[in-house]
Amino acid sequence: MDGLISIATSVGAILTSWSALDVVWATLLGIVVGMLPGLTATLGVALLTTLTFKMDADQAILILICMYVGAIYGGSRSAILLNIPGTPANAATALDGFPLARSGKAGSAMAIATTGSVFGGFVGMIALAVIAPVLAEFALSFGAFEFFWLAVFGVLVSGQLTSLDDPIKGWIAGFLGLFIATIGQEGIYAIPRFSYGSTNLSGGIGLLPAMV
Structure with a gap:
């Protein structure tokens, strides 16, 4: 429950005009980076780190997370349309998405990728908030x-x-x-x-x- 409370507190903290603007432009930039083969999510975060170096910690981390999430999602576009995964995480997307695109169902494939990214992101965030404290205690007991x-x-x-x-x-x-x-x-x-x-x-x- 502490993790869920922390998420709720963080969401309330970023619901400001500047934070919302940071979320929008960082996510869009991440999508563009992910769509370009060769520019991975890790590279995008590394390049953006130089711009966020002097920002507040909360703002910088928010921008970097949005860049990473957007890049992972954006990589599905080139994987589906060109059979070239934009990021290594989209290699599996190319296996199913590109055949759908060749059969004239590119829109459906991209819709499925978008739905999966949004749903998976929310479920993963909640699961991490709930399970992470338990896993941390379990990991610390490892010798x-x-x-x-x-x-x-x-x-x-x-x-x-x-x-x-x-x-x-x-x-x-x-x-x-x-x-x-x-x-x-x-x-x-x-x-x-x-x-x-x-x-x-x-x-x-x-x-x-x-x-x-």
């Missing part, structure tokens, strides 16, 4: 033991997703990835692991070099 078994569970699941009939290859790749992740200094106490005195390995191995 090294729980994180270890969570990592093992992730590897086992990745093996099953790779192939239901032969998951061994996925398991081998998962445990190999865990080993590569342990190379370099430990994140909290900077204890060297598997670096063998090499300064090149002290920072660990990045994701892209490991994948290549």
